[in-house]
Amino acid sequence: MEEVKTKVCPKCGEEKPLTEEFWYLRHYAYGKSYYEGPCRICHKTRAKELRNNIRKEKKREKENIPIPTDKTCSYCGETKPLKYKYWVWDCKFNKPYSSHRCRECTRIYNLEYKQKAKQKIEKQKAKRIRARERKKIKERVYRQAIDDKYVKDELRKKIGVLTQDITPEMIELKRVQIQLFRKTKQFLKEEAA
Numbered sequence: 375m376e377e378v379k380t381k382v383c384p385k386c387g388e389e390k391p392l393t394e395e396f397w398y399l400r401h402y403a404y405g406k407s408y409y410e411g412p413c414r415i416c417h418k419t420r421a422k423e424l425r426n427n428i429r430k431e432k433k434r435e436k437e438n439i440p441i442p443t444d445k446t447c448s449y450c451g452e453t454k455p456l457k458y459k460y461w462v463w464d465c466k467f468n469k470p471y472s473s474h475r476c477r478e479c480t481r482i483y484n485l486e487y488k489q490k491a492k493q494k495i496e497k498q499k500a501k502r503i504r505a506r507e508r509k510k511i512k513e514r515v516y517r518q519a520i521d522d523k524y525v526k527d528e529l530r531k532k533i534g535v536l537t538q539d540i541t542p543e544m545i546e547l548k549r550v551q552i553q554l555f556r557k558t559k560q561f562l563k564e565e566a567a
C-alpha cells in the first residue's frame with residue numbers, strides 16, 4: 375500500500391491528504407509548481423470573504439453610505455476615530471488590522487503576553503533546577519550507602535564492564551574495594567593532620 379502524503383492546513387489546522395484537499399499550482403512563467411498553503415475549503419472561504427468585501431464596498435458607493443469615521447474597541451469599550459494614531463494600521467487596505475483591539479489595548483495585550491511567556495520560561499527553569507538538586511541528593515545518598523546502583527555505576531564507568539556482565543559477586547567485591555579505599559583515604563587524612 376502506498377503511503378498517503380498529508381499536510382496540515384495553516385488556516386484551519388487540520389491534517390488533510392495533500393493531493394485531494396490542496397490545490398496544485400503550476401507557474402509556467404517561473405517554472406515552479408507547488409501545493410497551495412491553505413486547503414481547498416479554506417481557500418474557498420477566503421475567496422468568498424473577498425467577494426463579499428468587494429460587494430459591500432460597491433453597495434456603499436452606490437447608496438452613498440458614508441464610510442464610518444470611528445470604531446468602538448471591544449476591549450476597553452471606548453469609541454475612537456479611525457486613524458493611525460488609535461488603531462494598529464494596515465497600510466495596504468488603509469484600515470485597522472484588528473477590528474476589536476485599539477492601539478493602546480494591543481500594546482497592553484502584547485506586554486501581558488510577553489510577561490506570561492517570560493514567567494513560563496522561568497517556571498520551567500526552576501523546575502529543571504529542582505530536578506537537578508533532587509538527583510544530586512539521591513546520588514549522594516547512593517554514594518554514602520554504597521548502594522548496588524552506585525557500585526554498578528562505578529563498575530560501568532571506571533572499569534568499563536557491560537551492564538549484562540555484572541554479577542552479584544562482582545558487586546560485592548567492588549563494594550569491599552570501595553570501603554577499603556575510603557578507609558585508607560580517611561586514615562591518610564588523619565595521619566597528615
Ligand SMILES: [Zn+2]
Pocket residue numbers: 383384385386387388412413414415416
Ligand atoms: Zn484549511
Ligand SMILES: [Zn+2]
Pocket residue numbers: 447448449450451452475476477478479
Ligand atoms: Zn481599547
